[in-house]
Amino acid sequence: MTDESLRHSPLQSVHEALGATFITFAGWQMPARYTSDLAEHRAVRTGAGIFDLSHMGEIRIRGAQAGDALDYSLAGKLSGLAIGRAKYTLLLNEEGGILDDLVVYRLPDGDYLAVVNAANAQLDLAALVDRTRRFDAEVIDETAGTALIAVQGPGSEAIVAAALAHPDSGSSSVGPEEIGSLGYYRCRAGTFEGDPLLIARTGYTGEDGFELYVPSSSAQRLWQTLSDVAGVAPLPCGLACRDTLRLEAGMPLYGHELTTATRPAQAGLGRVVSFAKPGDFVGRAALEGRDGSGDPVLVGLAGQGRRAARAGYAVLSAAGDAIGEVTSGALSPTLGHPVAMAYLAPEFSDPGTRLAVDVRGTSLPFTVVPLPFYTRS
Amino acid sequence: MTIEDLLYSAEHEWLATDGSGSATVGITDFATQELGDIVFVQLPEVGTEVTAGAVIGEVESTKSVSDLFSPVSGTVTEINEALSDSPELVNTDPFSQGWLMKISLSAEPAGLLNRQDYLALTAD
Numbered sequence: 001m002t003d004e005s006l007r008h009s010p011l012q013s014v015h016e017a018l019g020a021t022f023i024t025f026a027g028w029q030m031p032a033r034y035t036s037d038l039a040e041h042r043a044v045r046t047g048a049g050i051f052d053l054s055h056m057g058e059i060r061i062r063g064a065q066a067g068d069a070l071d072y073s074l075a076g077k078l079s080g081l082a083i084g085r086a087k088y089t090l091l092l093n094e095e096g097g098i099l100d101d102l103v104v105y106r107l108p109d110g111d112y113l114a115v116v117n118a119a120n121a122q123l124d125l126a127a128l129v130d131r132t133r134r135f136d137a138e139v140i141d142e143t144a145g146t147a148l149i150a151v152q153g154p155g156s157e158a159i160v161a162a163a164l165a166h167p168d169s170g171s172s173s174v175g176p177e178e179i180g181s182l183g184y185y186r187c188r189a190g191t192f193e194g195d196p197l198l199i200a201r202t203g204y205t206g207e208d209g210f211e212l213y214v215p216s217s218s219a220q221r222l223w224q225t226l227s228d229v230a231g232v233a234p235l236p237c238g239l240a241c242r243d244t245l246r247l248e249a250g251m252p253l254y255g256h257e258l259t260t261a262t263r264p265a266q267a268g269l270g271r272v273v274s275f276a277k278p279g280d281f282v283g284r285a286a287l288e289g290r291d292g293s294g295d296p297v298l299v300g301l302a303g304q305g306r307r308a309a310r311a312g313y314a315v316l317s318a319a320g321d322a323i324g325e326v327t328s329g330a331l332s333p334t335l336g337h338p339v340a341m342a343y344l345a346p347e348f349s350d351p352g353t354r355l356a357v358d359v360r361g362t363s364l365p366f367t368v369v370p371l372p373f374y375t376r377s
Numbered sequence: 378m379t380i381e382d383l384l385y386s387a388e389h390e391w392l393a394t395d396g397s398g399s400a401t402v403g404i405t406d407f408a409t410q411e412l413g414d415i416v417f418v419q420l421p422e423v424g425t426e427v428t429a430g431a432v433i434g435e436v437e438s439t440k441s442v443s444d445l446f447s448p449v450s451g452t453v454t455e456i457n458e459a460l461s462d463s464p465e466l467v468n469t470d471p472f473s474q475g476w477l478m479k480i481s482l483s484a485e486p487a488g489l490l491n492r493q494d495y496l497a498l499t500a501d
Contacts, residue, residue, distance in 0.1 A: 021410075021413075032413075032440075033413060036413070036414050036468075037413050037414045037438075037439040037440065038414045038416075038439065038465075240413065240439065240440050243440075244439060305417075306416055306417040306437075306464070307417055307419075307437065308416075308417075308437060310442070330439060330440075331416045331417065331437075331439065333439070360435070360442070
């Protein structure tokens, strides 16, 4: 089962014991599913799921000018990020194309922690090292020593609070009240059994949820503690359901909705780029004042029946002309009909526009709908 | 007929012959585990003539689409209508309620495996 050419999470043996089916993703061997994609998806929508996301990259940026260095390196204004807050942002290239999307946390000690896609982690690291060179800032890759466990779903708060309060699990410095009061896109540092813990109310599923960062050496004990919560234990969930969860929530995935050929505004991420911040940043010159009104834009597509429009399939106009390509698509487990995302010219992007998708030679009707497909109640 | 008595294709279909020239076709538990949750099955229409080894339909799971190959030659006489609303039967009961179609054979099945050889094939 263990392929030595691949990178492994510190939870590999846990996944094997749980009978996971593995996939290779960005050079890592990670769980695709444990039992059923659909059951795991539903658990996150109705109860709670637990995910190992240790393949994600963690890059710490610290130093007197760390905030200024990130303002130059990234699309957002990170120097203004208050301690205990998180921000979704983009790494752009000089042409204004998207090299990666990432979440940056401002840690209680003032350092920044950038959490990046595994597939781009080396590129992110190289870009941050290069772009911060002239600043008083240090860039440290902490990926190998860091485990990331996410608990997602409406039941996640009760699970995380109970797990960290559990007396048998050793002491945690984060109490149930502190977890309950932690706001969305906020983070808090503490300890778990004496080791450093960063807990954030963030996720990629469209549900309430938490992401917990601990040293790799603590990963198995934290996973077990979260899994052993009496009564409301989270279902182990693989990366397959994470993809359908984020798709329903209308969240972009790098390599699908986001590429170097995509400008932020096309992806509906114009607000993520801060032109108001002082000073230059990589991508500013290309994007500022650019007339992107004719650029293709990301739209949601909803179909009927059960056949999914999958990534790469052609989107057709009512006249039958190919007008774009599906970037992600699946039969929505929650909604029961196919959903997809695609980049289309503005004239085809209005909700209600009737289109079709070429599903392996069969033209099936799809309608443009607003994103996200699913919003939690 | 038990699963020990079925014939199997290298493409992970099973075949149950009734001795009177008709056979029931499905996909194996091994295939369903590899595919994950099956959400759509496209089957040929009743009356379609099929050829052994040819693509006759598709099986879609949440994450993939796989071709369905006919293990034998003949004419489709019945398809499992329950799968249009409940494709998950292929996952939950692949050898019984999750059957796919019945085929009236035009030739004796050839090149198929017994249970033991099929298990050997999927053991890696």
